[in-house]
Amino acid sequence: MTRVVNMWTRRLSLTTPFVNRLIIPGGIRRRKQQLASEQTRSCRDANFVSNYLHIDPMNRLFHPHLLSLSRPQVPLRSVFESLFARNGRSNIRVTEIFQNRVGLFLSRNSLYGFRTFCTGQDLTTKKCVPCDTKDLRPMAEDSAKHLMPKVVGWDLVNENGILKLNRSLKVKSFTKGLELFKLVADVAEAEGHHPDLHLVGWNNVQIEICTHAVGGLTENDFILAAKINRLDIHHLLRRKISA
Numbered sequence: 001m002t003r004v005v006n007m008w009t010r011r012l013s014l015t016t017p018f019v020n021r022l023i024i025p026g027g028i029r030r031r032k033q034q035l036a037s038e039q040t041r042s043c044r045d046a047n048f049v050s051n052y053l054h055i056d057p058m059n060r061l062f063h064p065h066l067l068s069l070s071r072p073q074v075p076l077r078s079v080f081e082s083l084f085a086r087n088g089r090s091n092i093r094v095t096e097i098f099q100n101r102v103g104l105f106l107s108r109n110s111l112y113g114f115r116t117f118c119t120g121q122d123l124t125t126k127k128c129v130p131c132d133t134k135d136l137r138p139m140a141e142d143s144a145k146h147l148m149p150k151v152v153g154w155d156l157v158n159e160n161g162i163l164k165l166n167r168s169l170k171v172k173s174f175t176k177g178l179e180l181f182k183l184v185a186d187v188a189e190a191e192g193h194h195p196d197l198h199l200v201g202w203n204n205v206q207i208e209i210c211t212h213a214v215g216g217l218t219e220n221d222f223i224l225a226a227k228i229n230r231l232d233i234h235h236l237l238r239r240k241i242s243a
């Protein structure tokens with residue numbers, strides 16, 4: 001197993017902020033047909049594998065001694081072996097994880113660390129993580145832009161260097177605005193992640209989301225926005241006046 005892991009880690013290369021090529025021997029084609037059903041698991045594994053991996057951005061290759069779990073500090077080899085062991089699969093499994101449309105990006109705001117997001121997975125099926133997680137980092141703007149299609153109706157804004165998600169809604173009345181706040185508050189409390197809510201000029205609701213703990217956007221913010229989008233609030237909104 002160690003031989004397999006060594007061979008595999010030697011071949012991994014990060015040629016651009018996105019892992020764009022993984023050379024893996026063996027019959028990945030054979031596994032392709034199972035990929036969709038494992039998509040969620042792959043994403044969860046991917047989040048596990050790379051949410052806590054640190055890589056020296058100067059060194060473009062994954063080297064076991066450079067990659068370590070932030071908590072507890074264990075080398076890459078143990079990560080892949082635990083993945084293999086848990087999944088009881090060959091080294092192909094980890095390839096699928098990375099090939100399963102998982103975007104890897106180095107956050108510009110952090111010297112080390114990077115986040116994954118499973119672009120193939122519906123954000124409403126995910127759960128926000130506690131914002132006091134030690135190595136939570138704000139994502140880079142291009143990564144935020146990559147996720148915007150998954151939160152229709154929201155705008156990406158940059159307020160004094162802090163990226164935020166913003167949504168504006170016109171409600172029927174001041175009290176309908178407060179009803180909307182309550183519905184949003186229930187989602188936020190369930191996620192442990194909270195938006196900034198504004199009700200101005202009696203019927204203009206503005207919802208702003210960012211991760212205050214890191215001063216920027218994390219996947220939590222997109223999960224919260226996607227779950228707010230799922231709320232049935234049509235009865236609270238003012239009808240658009242057709243031009």
Ligand SMILES: C[C@H](O)[C@H](O)[C@H]1CNC2=NC(N)=NC(=O)C2=N1
Binds near residue numbers: 129193195209211
């Ligand atoms: C521990 C818990 O995750 C923190 O207190 C949460 C609460 N809700 C939050 N919401 C937002 N938007 N940002 C935060 O940093 C944050 N921190």
